[in-house]
Amino acid sequence: MKVAIFGATGTIGKTILWELMDRGHEVTAIVRDPSKVEMVHERLRVEKGDLLNPDQVADFTAGQEAVVSAYGPKFGEEEELLEVTRSLIEGVRRGKASRLVVVGGAGSLLTDSGEMLMDTPGFPEEVRTLAKAHVDAYGLIEESDIHWTYMSPAATITSGPRTGHFRIGMNRLVTDDLGESTISVGDFAAALVDELDDPQFIGSRFTVAY
């Protein structure tokens, strides 16, 4: 499949890029600094582009079967997430890519108490602004007229191994027997590429955890 990815130099995006390459996809990575992409492969094209520029998003995603965004804003610049999301939606619409899969936040997942995770006691104060920005960005995606999928990580993403074993949920936080919600970055990437290979959640959100 022809896949374009943004954020391929980040923690999650880099792992998604490895997973895409491992599964034989033809990938275009659009990054601000191509020298940061160490991988060289005949099925990988690296382009210099900025997500804040909808013209570049449209140009680089035109004709792609899927566009993945693993973009993340810098600490203190969380509002940029909304500008990037608008640009991404506009670019994907204009470029007529078949679908958009966005790596979002876990803060808006519902817990057993019926509250969003970000409204529960103990939610880390330092990521509250980011969690709120993700809620607003998710709203823009939900309202859009493109084929979207929003993927919320578990509450915690770890650097643990890729096991290939995990559970999928939709709007509810997935927790284990101890009430913990975690996923390794490798298994998160595996679940995302599973969704590209076998679409189950077009027009909806899903999450993944052990």
Ligand SMILES: NC(=O)c1ccc[n+]([C@@H]2O[C@H](COP(=O)([O-])OP(=O)(O)OC[C@H]3O[C@@H](n4cnc5c(N)ncnc54)[C@H](OP(=O)(O)O)[C@@H]3O)[C@@H](O)[C@H]2O)c1
């Ligand atoms: N439990 C949770 O809710 C949870 C946990 C982890 C992550 N997340 C979310 O998952 C997403 C990815 O996280 P991460 O940790 O992988 O982030 P990260 O390591 O900070 O990577 C962010 C990526 O976005 C790219 N980027 C930033 N601004 C850009 C722009 N204007 N144009 C193009 N690319 C741009 C960066 O490129 P450069 O290399 O050029 O800077 C980098 O590749 C974030 O939105 C984060 O909030 C959620």
